[in-house]
Amino acid sequence: MMPRVSGVWKSNGHRGLPNHGTTTSFLKHQRHESHIASYWHWKKPFSLLVATSMFLFLLVLCLFVLPAPSMDISENAEVGLQALLKEGLQGLPLQQASNALRAEKEEVHLERKSTEWHPKPDHFTLFNLSSATPSNPLNLTNGIRIYVYDLPTKFNDDWLVDERCSNQLFASEVAIHKILMNSPIRTFNPYDADFFFMPVYVSCKFSSKTGFPWLGHAPTLMEAAVNHVSTEMEFWNRSGGRDHVFVAAHDYGACFHSLETEAIAHGIPVFMQNSIILQTFGVEGFHPCQIAEHIQIPPYISPSKALSYVTEPPEQQRRNIFAYFRGKMEINPKNVSGLIYSRGIRTVLYKRFSRNRRFFLKRHRAENYQLEMLRSTFCLCPLGWAPWSPRIVESVTFGCVPVIIADNIALPYSHVVDWSAISLTVREHDVPKLYKILLNVAATNLTTIQKNLWKDENRRALLFTDPLVHGDATWHIFDRLSTRLERSHVMR
Numbered sequence: 001m002m003p004r005v006s007g008v009w010k011s012n013g014h015r016g017l018p019n020h021g022t023t024t025s026f027l028k029h030q031r032h033e034s035h036i037a038s039y040w041h042w043k044k045p046f047s048l049l050v051a052t053s054m055f056l057f058l059l060v061l062c063l064f065v066l067p068a069p070s071m072d073i074s075e076n077a078e079v080g081l082q083a084l085l086k087e088g089l090q091g092l093p094l095q096q097a098s099n100a101l102r103a104e105k106e107e108v109h110l111e112r113k114s115t116e117w118h119p120k121p122d123h124f125t126l127f128n129l130s131s132a133t134p135s136n137p138l139n140l141t142n143g144i145r146i147y148v149y150d151l152p153t154k155f156n157d158d159w160l161v162d163e164r165c166s167n168q169l170f171a172s173e174v175a176i177h178k179i180l181m182n183s184p185i186r187t188f189n190p191y192d193a194d195f196f197f198m199p200v201y202v203s204c205k206f207s208s209k210t211g212f213p214w215l216g217h218a219p220t221l222m223e224a225a226v227n228h229v230s231t232e233m234e235f236w237n238r239s240g241g242r243d244h245v246f247v248a249a250h251d252y253g254a255c256f257h258s259l260e261t262e263a264i265a266h267g268i269p270v271f272m273q274n275s276i277i278l279q280t281f282g283v284e285g286f287h288p289c290q291i292a293e294h295i296q297i298p299p300y301i302s303p304s305k306a307l308s309y310v311t312e313p314p315e316q317q318r319r320n321i322f323a324y325f326r327g328k329m330e331i332n333p334k335n336v337s338g339l340i341y342s343r344g345i346r347t348v349l350y351k352r353f354s355r356n357r358r359f360f361l362k363r364h365r366a367e368n369y370q371l372e373m374l375r376s377t378f379c380l381c382p383l384g385w386a387p388w389s390p391r392i393v394e395s396v397t398f399g400c401v402p403v404i405i406a407d408n409i410a411l412p413y414s415h416v417v418d419w420s421a422i423s424l425t426v427r428e429h430d431v432p433k434l435y436k437i438l439l440n441v442a443a444t445n446l447t448t449i450q451k452n453l454w455k456d457e458n459r460r461a462l463l464f465t466d467p468l469v470h471g472d473a474t475w476h477i478f479d480r481l482s483t484r485l486e487r488s489h490v491m492r
């Protein structure tokens, strides 16, 4: 599999990609199609000739514009597998790929300059500290104090030289650490702490060949950090790690593997099993990768970047893409140790709907996909290797109704975010009926869902805003921790 990166990206580019309200190449394309339709209806031989040649022309166009096999760097699913298999992407023309991306970026940049652009990064009300009490400065369910270990920089800061480390989909490990450091619930006195935070960045070792993080080193790095704190200080031994908090934001959390069978075979390392794990992974019911005490957190997307795209409520935005998905979509997925990527769901999606012109399905990565989500009504969030995907958060942020296709998935913060009011859940075996299902919703309760989706508290809960705001993703972590005070040594 040699991704056809060069040329395709350039020619397919996103030259026509709009800001809101501008005519789009997509629309133009649609208009072309309806022209053809009306030609057919004339049923005159001459028109038929014109139509046929136009059809051939479009066919040739399509062949050139065929999407390249995916190189979906932001795809959690692919991450460990690529490293695991050490195949496929060897010899990827990375230089060409990054050139193409850079060219695309510059184009978008120019486009933005040419129209009015009003980013609104401080969209949310800041937390009003003056109305909180000193013992509970963040107005959590209970007042808590957290001690942040000052680990040698090889466990955290050294990794930040690669800026992907603090922006990628697993970057909550960095964000939570930073936000906690500046938070009023941080204590410098470990004897006064209810919880101990272990700041270890395990997702930042990007293997140079593929550009994906290599999780293989994660348990070792975590264990080294535990050895460090348990030799230097008494608090780990005191509780056996029960009041210690880790972030494991990967596909299968602290199982540290992207393939479910492998993740289960490895399990959660014994030294972490007594602790509290902040993880994006979550399914309903029992799973070996969620046996430790855990809090399910949202996948990370850069809040400032995300909010800079957001302008007005979804029902007031022009959404000319009906159903949207961009990402890895193998046409003939391989059976890797008894597992098929996305359980074949993405393949079914592509085969069934890629020729339906109300579906915008692309198999290759685009830098500015956020603009596409802003133009979309329904954003498909099918499982990858793991059930969760950053698309779930992105959809909510961009006001595109998330269509979650991952049987048995558990969604983050379901105690405050009413997912059934802001998203659709489609069972994996119902995917062939997806178009009908979406049409039905569009004809009945779409506006209701969009209004719910746009409620401040929903979108706020899913973003790790920095500085912290009341009710954002980090606030909810603190709040959930504050309900686990029975693990704390401190008598309050």
Ligand SMILES: *[C@@H]1O[C@H](CO)[C@@H](O)[C@H](O)[C@H]1NC(C)=O
Binding pocket: 128, 129, 130, 131
């Ligand atoms: C914060 O809360 C206090 C007391 O409730 C109020 O007087 C003050 O105006 C609030 N400040 C802001 C910026 O909302």
Ligand SMILES: *[C@@H]1O[C@H](CO)[C@@H](O)[C@H](O)[C@H]1NC(C)=O
Binding pocket: 128, 131, 132, 139, 470
């Ligand atoms: C503090 O929490 C209570 C209960 O959750 C809520 O009613 C109140 O509005 C919160 N205060 C602030 C300042 O957010």
Ligand SMILES: *[C@@H]1O[C@H](CO)[C@@H](O)[C@H](O)[C@H]1NC(C)=O
Binding pocket: 230, 231, 232, 233, 234, 237
């Ligand atoms: C904690 O326990 C480990 C293993 O028993 C031991 O090596 C270490 O010295 C202990 N740490 C402290 C601070 O006593």
Ligand SMILES: *[C@@H]1O[C@H](CO)[C@@H](O)[C@H](O)[C@H]1NC(C)=O
Binding pocket: 335, 337, 338, 339, 340
């Ligand atoms: C994938 O391979 C496993 C054995 O490795 C087999 O049991 C399973 O049926 C295969 N799945 C499909 C859909 O071919």
Ligand SMILES: *[C@@H]1O[C@H](CO)[C@@H](O)[C@H](O)[C@H]1NC(C)=O
Binding pocket: 420, 421, 422, 440, 441, 444, 445, 448, 449
């Ligand atoms: C919208 O309609 C669909 C299909 O009838 C239903 O499954 C879903 O729960 C409804 N959502 C809301 C928020 O009303």
